[in-house]
Amino acid sequence: DNLTTSKKPSVPYAIDIGKESPLKFTIKSHFQVDNPIIGPLLITCELNKNMIFIYETQSIIPKLTSPPAALLVSIRNLRPPLIDQTFPLEILIENKSKGEALDVNIDVEFPEKLKIMRGTTKKQIFSLRTNEDLKWEINLKPLEAGDYTIKINMKFMDPDQNKIEETKEFPFSIKL
Structure with a gap:
């Protein structure tokens, strides 16, 4: 409830075999909490419409940093x-x-x-x-x-x- 995605990758997302293909998300918190988590996260992948696999994680613990202050x-x-x-x-x-x-x-x-x-x-x-x-x-x-x-x-x-x-x-x- 505390987190929103302000920038997410466009899908479908092409993955080249043998290369790293990171999915970049920008997640913004509405307010700071002591133990923030993201999850569960479910990614469904399809390869040539023949093979489908699912990656699931229960939680990701983000490191939240606030914008720096300067006067x-x-x-x-x-x-x-x-x-x-x-x-x-x-x-x-x-x-x-x-x-x-x-x-x-x-x-x-x-x-x-x-x-x-x-x-x-x-x-x-x-x-x-x-x-x-x-x-x-x-x-x-x-x-x-x-x-x-x-x-x-x-x-x-x-x-x-x-x-x-x-x-x-x-x-x-x-x-x-």
Whole structure:
């Protein structure tokens, strides 16, 4: 009940004697279960309309893997940053991958010369599904001109419970 065939071979299927002729199926699960099985599977073969044989298996145990999850991160000034003036910085986390990102933790690190006036540097969400995004603003106040680096640390899990950790660094300049 949990599995559907999204791609199956066209039949009848010609088999050349002495050569390998794999039948390719793409099977998709609707939801993950602990012990998935496929079966029983019954294949009927006919040779020159004279000989017919049947191959039957009770179950095939598939190895289910979820699509990988990957997150994209970007930052954007919503106003030009000027010394001693507060400006909003937008942080955007996007899931453009085919897999869901679970237990997402984001930590943004700013240099000391970029003072946080409003907003939070840490975000935690339960999941970020395919084509979903998370956007938030932090108000910053540059204390002096210079070239800085903003670091964004991300930790999340893919649907197979693999832990993924990434750090992105963004150069950031404050002009006089």
